Amino acid sequence: MSIPIPLTVRLSTNRGARHVEHEIRGLTMRWTDPGGYASCRISLDRPLHLQPDEIGYYGRLTVYDARNGAVVWDGRLEDPGRSAGSDGTVWELAALGGQAHTQDQTVPLIYVDRSYANFYRAYGNVPDAQAGVGQIPAGTAERTGVVLQFPEGATVTGNDHVNMAYSDIYRAGQKVAHVSISIDSGRNASSYITYALARTGPPYSGSPASEKDEFIDSIGMSTSAQSYVDYVGTSGAISDGRDVVQFQLEYEGSGDTVPKNTWAAYYNFRVKAMRYLADGTEITNYAGEPATVTASDVINDLLGRLLADYDGANAVIETDANDYGIGQLAYPDGVTAYKVLNDLMMFDTRYTWRVWDRRRITTVSGSTTSITEDFEDTTYQFTISGDPNGNNWFRSTTSVRSHGGSYAYKSAAISHSQSSRTYFTVPAGATTLQFWYRVSTEATWDIFYLLFDGAVADSDSGSKSWTQSPAYDVTGVTTVQFQYIRDSSLGGGSNAVWIDDVSFEVPDASYSQVTTNKYRFEWVQLPTTVRYEVDVIDGYESQGSSDGLYNQVTVRYQDDNDIQRTITRTAPCPDLDAAGLTRTGQLDLGMELGCGAQEDAERVGDQWLAEHTYAPNAGRLRVARPIRDLETGRMVMPWEIRPGLIRVRNVLPRPDVLNASARDGVTIFRIIGCDYSASDGAATLELDSRPNSLSQMLARLELESQLGTGSGGSTGRRRRRRHR
Numbered sequence: 001m002s003i004p005i006p007l008t009v010r011l012s013t014n015r016g017a018r019h020v021e022h023e024i025r026g027l028t029m030r031w032t033d034p035g036g037y038a039s040c041r042i043s044l045d046r047p048l049h050l051q052p053d054e055i056g057y058y059g060r061l062t063v064y065d066a067r068n069g070a071v072v073w074d075g076r077l078e079d080p081g082r083s084a085g086s087d088g089t090v091w092e093l094a095a096l097g098g099q100a101h102t103q104d105q106t107v108p109l110i111y112v113d114r115s116y117a118n119f120y121r122a123y124g125n126v127p128d129a130q131a132g133v134g135q136i137p138a139g140t141a142e143r144t145g146v147v148l149q150f151p152e153g154a155t156v157t158g159n160d161h162v163n164m165a166y167s168d169i170y171r172a173g174q175k176v177a178h179v180s181i182s183i184d185s186g187r188n189a190s191s192y193i194t195y196a197l198a199r200t201g202p203p204y205s206g207s208p209a210s211e212k213d214e215f216i217d218s219i220g221m222s223t224s225a226q227s228y229v230d231y232v233g234t235s236g237a238i239s240d241g242r243d244v245v246q247f248q249l250e251y252e253g254s255g256d257t258v259p260k261n262t263w264a265a266y267y268n269f270r271v272k273a274m275r276y277l278a279d280g281t282e283i284t285n286y287a288g289e290p291a292t293v294t295a296s297d298v299i300n301d302l303l304g305r306l307l308a309d310y311d312g313a314n315a316v317i318e319t320d321a322n323d324y325g326i327g328q329l330a331y332p333d334g335v336t337a338y339k340v341l342n343d344l345m346m347f348d349t350r351y352t353w354r355v356w357d358r359r360r361i362t363t364v365s366g367s368t369t370s371i372t373e374d375f376e377d378t379t380y381q382f383t384i385s386g387d388p389n390g391n392n393w394f395r396s397t398t399s400v401r402s403h404g405g406s407y408a409y410k411s412a413a414i415s416h417s418q419s420s421r422t423y424f425t426v427p428a429g430a431t432t433l434q435f436w437y438r439v440s441t442e443a444t445w446d447i448f449y450l451l452f453d454g455a456v457a458d459s460d461s462g463s464k465s466w467t468q469s470p471a472y473d474v475t476g477v478t479t480v481q482f483q484y485i486r487d488s489s490l491g492g493g494s495n496a497v498w499i500d501d502v503s504f505e506v507p508d509a510s511y512s513q514v515t516t517n518k519y520r521f522e523w524v525q526l527p528t529t530v531r532y533e534v535d536v537i538d539g540y541e542s543q544g545s546s547d548g549l550y551n552q553v554t555v556r557y558q559d560d561n562d563i564q565r566t567i568t569r570t571a572p573c574p575d576l577d578a579a580g581l582t583r584t585g586q587l588d589l590g591m592e593l594g595c596g597a598q599e600d601a602e603r604v605g606d607q608w609l610a611e612h613t614y615a616p617n618a619g620r621l622r623v624a625r626p627i628r629d630l631e632t633g634r635m636v637m638p639w640e641i642r643p644g645l646i647r648v649r650n651v652l653p654r655p656d657v658l659n660a661s662a663r664d665g666v667t668i669f670r671i672i673g674c675d676y677s678a679s680d681g682a683a684t685l686e687l688d689s690r691p692n693s694l695s696q697m698l699a700r701l702e703l704e705s706q707l708g709t710g711s712g713g714s715t716g717r718r719r720r721r722r723h724r
Contacts, residue, residue, distance in 0.1 A: 112270065138186065177232050233287040320525075326347055348607070554586050571609035639683065
């Protein structure tokens with residue numbers, strides 16, 4: 001049995017690889033936006049008592065378009081199940097796309113933090129000194145900060161001090177990049193010095209002078225408040241490698257009885273951690289940076305720090321001048337990259353993220369020599385041996401059968417239960433083999449094999465035009481064998497196999513090469529122009545609802561003074577306003593996103609209301625025939641459809657951001673998901689007209705249902721204070 005469409009399926013593990021499209025009973029695959037490739041399922045007719053080399057946990061499943069070799073779906077096997085029944089024995093294989101790797105790790109991450117919740121008394125404080133987080137004694141404004149105070153009437157000597165420290169960056173395994181702080185005091189006193197320093201942990205001990213940087217020092221107590229900024233990099237006083245921020249009030253005289261109001265307060269606290277670029281290079285200069293981060297800053301860091309399975313160096317990360325500066329993004333209790341990506345879309349719903357197929361990434365130094373045989377003459381570039389039984393491959397002169405030039409190498413004309421083999425001696429020092437091949441055989445039963453020193457490395461069968469093989473590692477291999485074997489009955493096509501342009505790469509003495517397969521990642525703005533046009537001839541369904549309409553929202557967050565606040569944001573909603581109704585939604589940003597930043601809370605509230613202004617033009621559209629792709633100017637098959645805007649004829653729109661008020665019988669949707677089934681050759685498109693919050697939720701539910709996990713984060717959970 002095989003799938004009735006021009007798709008091929010390749011399974012591979014480190015033990016072997018094989019094309020299996022001619023053994024498949026069923027194939028379904030899915031992508032989402034945001035997310036990219038999500039899931040794929042295939043059913044194979046296979047005996048259950050054998051373990052195929054090409055099937056295993058975390059093996060690779062790739063679906064190709066047989067017409068052009070383009071990747072249609074790519075991911076890793078998660079569940080190679082088996083069953084037996086009236087229909088025979090079947091392997092049921094389930095795979096997850098590259099977006100699943102965003103759930104692989106849960107780690108603490110600090111990007112920018114302005115919370116006082118985890119400050120603690122550090123070490124060596126004088127007895128009865130007060131060190132804590134609370135309201136600043138000076139002034140009438142309600143301000144919260146770190147307050148350090150010597151006990152009134154106590155006797156102090158030189159270097160006596162009181163301090164508090166912040167170590168969430170240390171606990172996350174990160175490093176301090178940028179600190180901003182304001183300082184006020186209860187009186188003027190030149191012998192009581194206010195310090196701010198960045199030092200190397202551990203948190204509850206002191207650091208030698210070589211491991212700390214006093215970026216605020218020799219400044220006596222003053223009732224005139226001052227603000228300071230320092231950082232790692234050009235002209236900055238903070239050294240690369242510091243991971244604890246400490247505030248300290250120290251007496252530096254010869255002795256004193258502490259007067260009244262001997263306190264210093266540190267407020268408007270902001271700290272940023274050092275980040276990575278997407279290619280894994282650490283950023284070491286933060287001169288000129290604001291006390292905020294943008295989504296692109298965080299995307300780069302995730303790729304360079306956590307998402308090693310993604311091709312960060314070649315990732316698409318879009319930015320523009322309107323990107324929002326995020327004032328609070330800290331996850332001391334641990335978070336997945338998946339949650340961070342979706343949190344970023346709360347701040348800017350113009351963007352989405354997607355993970356697609358794996359690309360072969362090769363890092364090379366030195367040079368190689370290519371030894372290529374094109375069979376255009378009989379002076380071969382390496383030793384070629386014939387079949388022991390005389391069924392020798394030969395140079396084929398039929399021009400339509402060659403890949404390049406006029407000749408290719410063709411298997412012998414053989415009968416049932418026979419084979420035709422040819423042997424190539426691997427050139428000395430060769431490390432890589434790649435070639436072009438064409439098969440025209442009985443699918444599944446008459447097979448083309450590639451063998452290295454007698455062990456099967458790959459196989460194929462059926463009808464396939466010229467295809468380039470993968471680059472095979474032949475380090476240590478002495479003989480490569482190409483073999484065509486026919487079974488005991490029937491046949492298919494020309495009953496032959498061709499190879500051409502067989503190339504070995506031989507490195508020079510200084511050559512080194514590291515090859516990995518990494519997923520293609522993109523952080524891009526949502527499309528604003530229509531890509532596809534289609535009719536509803538294959539089926540359409542939609543359930544309209546006003547449940548998602550709101551014209552007011554309350555947002556709960558924690559302000560700079562460590563006080564729980566609630567703000568209310570309003571926006572027009574034509575349907576609710578016309579009915580004289582007010583509907584209020586509620587958002588709780590928690591500590592990770594909503595600490596200290598009223599502007600962040602306002603931003604999220606406004607973005608949320610913008611998404612709930614109109615009832616969505618949502619639904620499901622079935623596509624079972626080619627449709628027009630306006631971006632490429634050609635007709636595309638259902639399995640080729642990707643995220644974008646689609647214009648659907650004969651559907652009356654509801655006015656929204658994508659559709660004008662004119663009722664012209666044409667509706668524009670955003671495609672937020674696609675399920676393709678090979679059994680009927682149809683794609684079912686999930687349609688929506690809202691920005692990312694709804695599509696984000698759908699993608700999250702899809703991935704979590706596959707992985708059997710929760711959201712991977714701790715949104716809304718308060719952190720326990722550790723004041724001492």
